[in-house]
Amino acid sequence: MLPLAGVKVIELANLLPGPFCTLILADLGAEVIKVERPPLGDPMREIMPGSFESINRNKKSLCLNLKDDKAKNVLINLIKQSDVLVEGFRPGVAEKLGFGYEKVRTFNEKIVYCSISGYGQSGPYASLPGHDVNYLGVSGVLSISGDPQGPPAPWGGVQVADLCTSMYAALSITVSMLAREKSGQGDYLDVGMADCLLAWAGPRLGEYFSRGKPAKEKFMSRGAYGAFQTKDGRYLAVACVEDIFWNNLCRLLEREDLAQKEEYRSWSERNEHANELNNILSKYFMEKNRDEWMILLKNADIPCSPVNFFEELDHDPQISSKNLIYYFNNIPLVAFPVKFTKIEPEKIKTAPKLGEHNPEILASLGY
Known part of the structure; x- marks a missing residue:
């Protein structure tokens, strides 16, 4: 039996943060009922x-x-039978609909009620609309994103604010259910996306101040670290953070002189001279194809990996060995990524059609 089997979750959320949060719970056995409005449902x-x-x-x-x-x-009748409610409205909207926390707890005092919003339920930005890039901006993350020599740019590739918030929400819901086992009481969770992203930025924030608040170019430039193009037009990622890996790379390239240069002797110094150093390395990586470099770099014990494009994922031996990607109607769906010893996450089922389970759910409620 899955650990969340028997847990019923109501999802009143659209787009990404709320639905990704409840997906995590569903993969671990929870019954997630996605409530959608007619006629189109989730946008x-x-x-x-x-x-x-x-x-x-x-x-x-x-x-x-x-x-x-x-x-x-x-x-209301569904709430009485449920353990968790996740809502993703702007602050105040759930209350206007008659389903704010104070009202909902009168129907079910043990419910764990999770509100996911851009800036949380309080503060001067609370009522503002927003998307991932806005929360990146407010949290400071956008200021250090993009080209180190360029302006702020949302080039992350995935919706970082949305997804990190989903993970905090899922963890907090699970913790609240555990606490309920002792207290017998539910709880209200106020999850703000900008807040969650600020927490993820914490280590970088500490680094920034400890280094004396350097300019973006100095702060974000990385020497012997990044994606490099190879002779065949493909890319590989190399990450020589520790000096031992940097020295291994220099030996592989037969450039021990680079390891001895004062400008490149440490991680911080390599970062200070990142543009110069990476230009040197780029010329070497253009001399061989990616697969050739992968063999050489692995044998030299240097952190390296291919830079896979989405269409290449099925052909990567590491990715394919994990059996994480399943196809339904030519759409790849990625399974729960953690491997347990004694738990097997829920097998993948396709997303429901709008209102697909109305007859089943209504019948269970006596309609």
């Missing part, structure tokens, strides 16, 4: 259908118009 269904399939698998869909009294009664 992600139309905006990014492939993403919708990815983050809403293993869930049930209940289509309700929460402005209708009959639909509200359905949700």
